[in-house]
Amino acid sequence: MEFDCPVPMTQYSNILLAHGSGGTMMHQLIDKVFVAAFGSPELKAGHDGAVLDVEGRIAMTTDSYVVNPLFFPGGDIGKLAIYGTCNDLAMCGARPVYLTAGFIIEEGLPMETLWRIVCSMREAADETGVRIVTGDTKVVERGKADGVFINTAGVGFVPDARVIAPLQVSEGDVIILNGDIGRHGIAVMAGREGLSLETAIESDAASLAGLVNDVFDAGVNVHCLRDLTRGGLAGALVEIARSAGVEVVVNECDIPVTEPVRGACELLGLDPMHVANEGRFILFVPENDALNCLHCMRRNSLGENARIIGRVAHRQSPGSVRLNSVVGTSRIVEMIAGQQLPRIC
């Protein structure tokens, strides 16, 4: 989608503090930028909130986005703000439907930058089939934020009989991963640090709701879903092993990592298992459903490299994750303590 840049219409080429103060300048910013880009009937109604129809149960989630830089190979903060929150809803077994958007903008942000971001959000929202129904704008003084921070909260619909949660995970469940890991974190870091890698690495940022929906439509009995954002594949596996009280075993040789990502990780001393992704997730399904699940996923470009990476073992060491390495050894996978790559989402 292409919009003309609205800079002339807003009269200001940069965000001023006054754009956040509830007066005519804020209303102009909302009309000319946010409503113009997002254009949902609820936003146009100009009320403080949106009244919405729902079906059955809802899932609700929120994420704030503070990625630095705002634009990186394969994505930008706007795409992340839509994909990330919708992916979290999809991981609850929900179809994403409604989003809120809260902007905290640093005084001085070029209006054109803001416009590029909101257009990217609109594109991502259309692709995912969600509507941005209400929002909020705050402006803080120069130096009191870093360009723009975006919060999105989402509501999705969950069919009545569907329960997707760590506690559904059972011994014998197979773990499926939808593709290669580590690209998002490395792409953002390379963009931030100005690293010139031999091969350009693009973020894997993507909207997973459609693929997840395909899996449900195929009748797969999904037990649990988790996207591999902060903390990476290792973090997601440890979280679920702990919440479910199960032991998980994965095979390193089955976990795809592209050569450029592997090279960059070696150079930087990072473990791809801990690097963040924005379009990768794992599914826990009964063994009987694994082939049907793989077959269905591989028909979708976001799942064409889907494969089984491990399974839920006997409950000998509940809460632990064991990795069988390519060289035949076996080690326990831990969550990292603190930061590997800050501000990647």
Add this chain to the structure above:
Amino acid sequence: MEFDCPVPMTQYSNILLAHGSGGTMMHQLIDKVFVAAFGSPELKAGHDGAVLDVEGRIAMTTDSYVVNPLFFPGGDIGKLAIYGTCNDLAMCGARPVYLTAGFIIEEGLPMETLWRIVCSMREAADETGVRIVTGDTKVVERGKADGVFINTAGVGFVPDARVIAPLQVSEGDVIILNGDIGRHGIAVMAGREGLSLETAIESDAASLAGLVNDVFDAGVNVHCLRDLTRGGLAGALVEIARSAGVEVVVNECDIPVTEPVRGACELLGLDPMHVANEGRFILFVPENDALNCLHCMRRNSLGENARIIGRVAHRQSPGSVRLNSVVGTSRIVEMIAGQQLPRIC
């Protein structure tokens, strides 16, 4: 509510970047601070989102809070983050039920400060009858935010037949205000600038959902509601006059302003009509319902000074707001263009 300060349990007396990076330190922060304070079963489930039961239609809203200072006479950023979003839901005619909470924390924030804020949020949530069901934590480098920014998004339930919106406003409607205006903005500004006013002014920050509910329970046929936050009473009146396409007339002598607020406004060159409030709102009701509405409101401490401040006139100048001043003149009330007081919410 009083909690023991969890500083020893988290091992860290200040927030580190690593607290936002998806590893064990972030999980410890979530467990020991957010889950400990908020304690909802959905948060304890440790999933990426919450699956929730709903009744009828929902209202959805969001607000980011960037108030400076974090603590001010009569409130703090945590109380605002709960009251503000719940008040927005109440203004949609909804009963607030579920909240999300997204924190963007500056590296170095004292853990004790964060704890005081989340305890204040819990208190305010309990008072309002809402649950914080899911959240998110990001940490940015020192100097890249200002202490902490909080986003809350909320979902409330709206009875099927209830429609509260500017378009419901009709000629002859009476406008009721629940109390004196201007205290919140002045209290925050005095706190920030270190002004020592003759009489201490406390913010009017309050949860309005209970009072609004009383009005509905009394059978008042409410047409529209609006809280008087950024932009103040003037901003709210102009927004509704424009959205509804009506002319609004208010009487200055009926708009309560306390002497300390009037004095501070004169000193600072501010118009109380434009100063933000966090516990004040206006109701548009048919003239026949006005007495019932006032009677009901005055039984609640948040409405004990409720009074009629004006009415919806003939549609001669749709979108305009006229103020009959105390000295007998009449003037058009405008929204302010930009900032009067930045970062008051």
